[in-house]
Amino acid sequence: MQDFSQSFLSALWLILSGDGDLWAIVILSLQVSLGAVVIAAAIGMPLGAWLAVSRPPGRRAIITVLNALMGLPPVVVGLALYLLLSRAGPLGPLELLYTPTAMIAAQAVLVTPIIAALSRSALEGLWDEYAEQLTSLGQSRLGAIPTLIRDGRAALITAALAGFGRAIAEVGAVLIVGGNINHATRVMTTTIALETSKGNLDLALALGSVLILIALLVNVAVSIVGRDGASPSGPSASGTGPQMAGAR
């Protein structure tokens, strides 16, 4: 345990002292996982909202599949994407294998069902509450989607954070499509796997703690931003003017 606390302090020190390699790894991890979450949110939130408001045939089945896809095994996603992106695969000419782009795509595939399913269940409750009022005001079902996304953003932020948690902690998919290439596609989780395989268990555990710390910081940052964002828009009591109210 003494070994561990030493390793943890030295890993933390490497980060705080601005160790270039470790910083690059941390930044790439954030870039990849946040990028994946942005894409997954752009797809998953409208999809979840659409499922919340509309009654397409097979809706139950779609929701069941979506819920099941929340548990997609990362290795399978990585493998499927590898086969697509491999130079011998259909998308080979894009030369995306072993790039951060491929890693973002893999994590986006993993995270989209999570965000879609969580958004769906959160927005369905909001829709129950809003449906008659919005319809009365003359809004169509599809037109209600942006309204729900806006007013349900607190729950959607939670959905996005759940997706981020999954992405940042995931190793199977990024290892296959990223290749864990030093200075190019090495992220926190693949570094941890590598250090573990080198038998540097203390260092691996320390890096894992740093990873948890970073995930915690991202959550704190988002909840602070979310709290501001969730406060009502519109002119404040001090009268900053109604211009803000319409600002999207």
Added chain:
Amino acid sequence: MIKLIALCAGVSGALAAGLPAPLAAEPRAITVQSTTSTQNSGLFDGILPQFTQETGIPVRVVAVGTGQAIRNAANGDGDVLLVHAKPDEEAFVEAGFGLERRDVMYNDFVLVGPGDDSAGVRAAVDAPAALQAIAQAGAPFASRGDDSGTHKAERALWAAAGEEPGRAAQAWYRETGQGMGATLNIAAGMEAYALTDRATWIAFGNKGPLEIVFEGDPALFNQYGVILVNPERHPFVHAEEGQAFIDWLTGPRGQAAIAAFRANGEQVFFPNAG
């Protein structure tokens, strides 16, 4: 699915913009498909900066088991293959996936096991006898089981010993299906015997109760070879840069760099390009 990925690629292009990207005018980066043993020992971190400094060519290493490295290279997902399973490498060239194969360096495999050596491997006269001792004692043995170069060498040694572990349900023979380091972690945890390349062993940080219990048999010789992926087969291959890397690695400067590399203060790879 494809549409989704294309979209992801597009959107994330912006996000990835801040990442290093090769410029057309500069030498392009090459991807080397290699093995966990070379990476885990730290060899690449030790010698690649020198190559990149001399030639300007960045090298990206994907470290997987030899079997997977060969399959990835056959798919064209790499420019250079650097592994240690000579018959498979020759088959790779034979099938037209790669150009000429060249020797680069060698080291050797060692048998590691618990210090008390319950199976009495230390007394064995040669490697097959050592394995027979393990099988007869039914002592736990951790096998890579991942079609890697080390796994292939291990299977060949079992065959030479006249044993076929893993066939029937033999509880003492455990296939981990993982890389060398992960397998050593498992062996340390179970106090099992294992076959490992010496480089990974020396650099390995979690030896626990394990020690080298057998070494030195010529049958444990471990040769590494390097092959350029066939650019006629895969037009995307960065053949010029890949060839430059192979020439450097097998030339005097690369060979000297390999000889100078130390893991935990020991030389673990011996250049023998010829």
Added chain:
Amino acid sequence: MNAAVRHEALTPGGEAFRARLRVRGLRKSAGGVLRISIDELGLAPGGVTMVLGANGAGKSLLLRLLHGLVLPDEGTIAAPPGVQSMVFQRPVLLRRSVFANLDFALKIAGIGRAERHRSVRELLSRHGFGDRAGQPARSLSGGEQQRLAMIRALSVSPAILFLDEPSASLDPAATSSIEALIRSAARQGTKVVMVTHDPGQARRLGDEVLLLHRGRIAEQGPAAEFFAGPVSGAGRAYLDGSLYLDP
């Protein structure tokens, strides 16, 4: 006085007949029970129609049907052209500021941003919400929420306004301010269809009364006549407080 107003306001060119809200052969079941069954109904073309009836009589359901939120199983509903709006028995305010709630309604009504903001500001200050524009609407008191929902419903100048017990939980002062809003809307030509359980309120505001009993129309007529002497048994029972739904 009310009659005169409504004829001037809602029957331009003597189109009174066509401007009526008309219902024919309306049937609606819910939960396996026939909840609404109305063969023929025409509401007075202007002013305030009071929908009365016991709890569970089907008043809210009828309003939803008339407003088009619920589709009938059978029958037709013909409404005069124009915007409709509704305030629900439990008002639904968006999880936004007071300002944004009104702004939203006007935006959907297709009003441009600058004009929207001007009228929202004007509405809020006229109704005493001027200093609370930025406050989350849900943090208003229940009565204030009800009033805001009312202002929002009126902000789009509806041709027909459906109100489902708009002053159910209000204090006397707030009730009279809601009633003032209703009167002024009716004066400006909005047809008001309103549910209430307060006979006094029905008497004060109503031009016409519609008594609903078990999903059927028990009695319909001018408010003054209804309160002076209901013709139906249900009407008499309603007024002396002995009309129950359960047998």
